[in-house]
Amino acid sequence: MSVAGVKKVGKLVICGVGLIGGSFALALRQAGLVEHVVGIGRRPEPLAAARELGIIDEAATDWAAALAGAELVLLAMPVGQMAAVAAAIAPHLQEGTIVTDAGSTKRDVIEAIYGHLDAHLASVVPAHPIAGAEKSGPTAARADLYRQRKVVVTPLPENNPAAVARVRELWAACGAVLHEMSPQDHDRVFAAVSHLPHLLAFGLVHDLAGRANAEQLFSYAASGFRDFTRVAGSHPEMWRDICIANRQSLLAELDAYLTELAYLRALLSEGNGPALERVFDAASRARNTWADKAFPAPPSGE
Amino acid sequence: MSVAGVKKVGKLVICGVGLIGGSFALALRQAGLVEHVVGIGRRPEPLAAARELGIIDEAATDWAAALAGAELVLLAMPVGQMAAVAAAIAPHLQEGTIVTDAGSTKRDVIEAIYGHLDAHLASVVPAHPIAGAEKSGPTAARADLYRQRKVVVTPLPENNPAAVARVRELWAACGAVLHEMSPQDHDRVFAAVSHLPHLLAFGLVHDLAGRANAEQLFSYAASGFRDFTRVAGSHPEMWRDICIANRQSLLAELDAYLTELAYLRALLSEGNGPALERVFDAASRARNTWADKAFPAPPSGE
Structure with missing residues (x-):
């Protein structure tokens, strides 16, 4: 054509x-x-x-x-x-x-x-x-x-x-x-929705792969883990460069995320089920609303 | 049949x-x-x-x-x-x-x-x-x-x-x-490869969905974000219960992950490209080796 x-x-x-x-x-x-x-x-x-x-x-x-x-x-x-x-x-x-x-x-x-x-x-x-x-x-x-x-x-x-x-x-x-x-907006937006998820996925796989029982852990990982870590299969040099090039915005996003994790850690530690459910519920709604709109035809049966 | x-x-x-x-x-x-x-x-x-x-x-x-x-x-x-x-x-x-x-x-x-x-x-x-x-x-x-x-x-x-x-x-x-x-091994393994990724994905979506520019952020999120957050679309009550029930193992996994993130944060902060690439490379190899074996026929063209 x-x-x-x-x-x-x-x-x-x-x-x-x-x-x-x-x-x-x-x-x-x-x-x-x-x-x-x-x-x-x-x-x-x-x-x-x-x-x-x-x-x-x-x-x-x-x-x-x-x-x-x-x-x-x-x-x-x-x-x-x-x-x-x-x-x-x-x-x-x-x-x-x-x-x-x-x-x-x-x-x-x-x-x-x-x-x-x-x-x-x-x-x-x-x-x-x-x-x-x-x-x-x-x-x-x-x-x-x-x-x-x-x-x-x-x-x-x-x-x-x-x-x-x-x-x-x-x-x-x-x-x-x-x-x-603008380049500034671009770099901030992609730090949040792309660069940080890549860093987080690389980090999780790196952490688990270094364990003495890594083989056992991976043997029980299923489709949720596969999807969560898909971006950790990306090109290491390309992502090194992106993270270094955009490290100012990426550090700001990582710090915001660490604050979120500290909050979730506190909820877990005190066994606060209701607050944890509120977080999960808000996230689940936001994620499914977005995904239904952004990807109307799911790419797979899962 | x-x-x-x-x-x-x-x-x-x-x-x-x-x-x-x-x-x-x-x-x-x-x-x-x-x-x-x-x-x-x-x-x-x-x-x-x-x-x-x-x-x-x-x-x-x-x-x-x-x-x-x-x-x-x-x-x-x-x-x-x-x-x-x-x-x-x-x-x-x-x-x-x-x-x-x-x-x-x-x-x-x-x-x-x-x-x-x-x-x-x-x-x-x-x-x-x-x-x-x-x-x-x-x-x-x-x-x-x-x-x-x-x-x-x-x-x-x-x-x-x-x-x-x-x-x-x-x-x-x-x-x-x-x-x-054993139930103990079971709970430790699944805290690492299932419960923690769910918590991390719920946390990321919750963090972004609460921002003033959430709509802009989600509008630029692509297939990497979709896959990383798939588990954040899961049943909130079910995952509240799992996280609370297994919180001892989950807290241990979360703390190990926070140590990993602190390390990655330090590498980013000092602009240490070579060390960052070593982490990404190890993760990418481990992830792709696992996924090729665990899911030999990819479920979609992506």
Whole structure:
């Protein structure tokens, strides 16, 4: 299929061809909206896999070649590499090439842009696609990853409106629903609803996996544990970078949560069933109301 | 289908016809292993629904009638009612009737049994089916809920081996895989892999739902949040009872987890990326190794 009224991307460069970057390339391919896809990254293996899977047409080994004639560059590597990559592309970036990113944090990405791409601020558009999966890497990429998912664009004041519109229309062509927020609001909101749950799940699995009876514990873990810990199967380096990049907001959220846990601990300790039930009841209502609205068709029978 | 070599239950009494009790009745019905199912409970609405859904044949209003001629009684109400129900059934329990339960905690259930059913210890067999779902109540019940799921039996020293064998064979006929543990081990293991994750998920949703910007936060929550909080959609009263009943083990697990969070907080605060990545990497490996083994066919495409 091709998307009415959207111009094809001549040359697309994906830096970091994993789940996120690979799925963007596949979605644009499926929409008939890209001519040539170039992948670039630190390690050759994912690039080779991406080529075999038909995600990219070509793996570049240097930025000069990759950026020559590029229309759009998607930075989809872990956010900790953003400053180094921004510095590396700066000398080779041509007039008219639009750069966007898929980083899960925005203030640090914008800091890297201002630090290294100050000559290109009109065409560097920060964004964050809200999509993930249990698995990472190019083999996990799929053309429908972004269908009905949100993409949050946090434009710079210096952005050329045409560049912002181009980034938006390409994400929309991938099936995504576009939103705009300030980088500050973005980072606070995602600390609460994404980064903290990841940290909490990593922490629980790490705690249990280190026990002498870890094998026994895991053998009795069931579907509730599977779902609670799904995000703990995520890419360790990517999540290290997100947590470090957004640590100011994340620490504030963690502290709010520790206050909540201290309250629950006190209720448990004093055996206060009625108050505990009020908490559970409020949580259960809020969660089910949200989930029924956000995910009207449950993805599984459970 | 009927299960070879297993004798039909003449009269089955389910106390608490919700997800757990209702699914047991439906599974035995589907296996052709029950003649007559009687439901009993505090409120008439779930009993009426269970009757309409064909889960029970009859709703009893008093224990004397319910227990007359009963072959098997399943106590499937929240564990906080266990002592009161044990006291209520004691005067009417006939010689030869086997009683079992589906409580998620075992030490407190056994305490209630010793407190009120001391004349019947040979035939009161504590057990715990490890199955759950996002929704509760009789409408959520289904015949295949226990297929391939574990049921942990924690027999009393006084149990008649024939009674234990009968409880085991009926759960096996529902498709379950049988295990035995001590009540102490049971309560410690499930505090770690079930009760704590529930408490943590209830706490996170409660914390966020109380914020001034709760609506904005929930609007950006995605599939990771959905899965992390699935258990927070569980039955508030049931989980209040479990947390109170098992609070000794649960407090120990919560304290271990708070130590883990204090460690993660320190790493975040000092910006210690390498140590944070080591934690995430260990957790991610442990989680994915476990999940690949425990759930070989993923239940959804995500």
